[in-house]
Amino acid sequence: MSLIIDRGRLMLPGPTDGAAERRVPSERLHLIPEAARRSFVPWITDLPGLKLGENDLTRIAPGRPQAEGEVIEISGHVLDEFGRPVRNTLVEIWNANKWGRYTHVKDPVRERLDPNFLGFGRTMTDEAGRYRFRTIMPGSYLARPDIDRWRPAHVHVSIRGGSARLIAQMYFAGDPHLARDPMFILLGEAQPRHFGNLTGQGPSGEALYNWDIVIGGRNTAYFES
């Protein structure tokens, strides 16, 4: 028996603030013919050289003053669906400051900027697929004042290297804004996987979160070797 599927997924209208209804394709995605698969998955080897301290978002650079807010540590593994480590892969994160503001020039939120916080950092996974960041606990922010909708505290992550490519968000369990956040709601049954797991306290009292990043679905073409 053969399964005949001639059209791919219909992308659901995404959640973000007017952009989705103008940007999400209205047509179903087209399935890639088997004969055309090989050129769809980039093999990314050209990654930046990183500077010391780029995985520590709590300071603009080593030796600079510490940003305001609660220091947290986020660490874990980047893995494929078979539990194998995704090694030597770039992990980028970015998050809002204590008051819920990004340093990005386009952020319209009028909350305070922190002169000691840029809000983005990078690292490479090691041979076991491990990564580690220190950052400031992000504030929630009023994303849609017109309908009083807040975004819960979250950390964005981007994975890039080899055939790995993923963009996702980590959330914090218990955040009161989760229940009304369309992005979190749209995660559906995947919601639990997007929580950092609070595992304890570090030597300076910082909260330690463990978050394993599992990459699957697309982009697995070259994991098999």
Place this chain on the structure above:
Amino acid sequence: MSEASVTTNRLAPLAEDTVGPYYPYSFIDGDRSDLTRLHYGLSVGPQGQQIILRGRLLDSDGAIVDDALVEFWQANAAGILRTPDNDGHPLLDPFFDGFGRLITTTEPFAFRTIKPGALPAEGGMAARAPHITVTMFSDGITRLVTQIFFDDEPEANAQDPLLASLPGELRERLIARRIETPADGPAVYEIAIVMRGPGETPFFDDLSS
């Protein structure tokens, strides 16, 4: 807790999400919008015809989408992709790896590169017309993927299995038009990638997503 955990030993992957509006500009370091040179100031570089792919990423209002992260992937001039499958291939170009990226502004983007060669048929896979894979991330969407072809390759395009999988009017939307041929500069090809609405570009997906 998830259903997957009771039916398979595989780990359940995270859900792809939007990149949002605030991907840090500084993460675009090194100029990966120009693959015709490895570094500044070199008299050596990749083989092949230099081209510029000039594109407009458009929303359903016909407005250019700015702050989108656009990533490119292509074969070298000989049609060889720098993938693990091709390790040690004699036609790999040491000056070309084929991955580019940029963040869009309110102007059309310009990706300067080498015109990719046709991919040869191999291992049961069909030959492919010269093309560039384009992946887009922006606020409001998760990953969108398509492939862009060239209007001066009509014979190869007519044989391409991806184009052949589409109705004719959709094929046209993936073909970049050569607009000028300066004698001493790169050839310029133009493409509009319409994310939604009239003239919507076909985007692609596989069964494992």
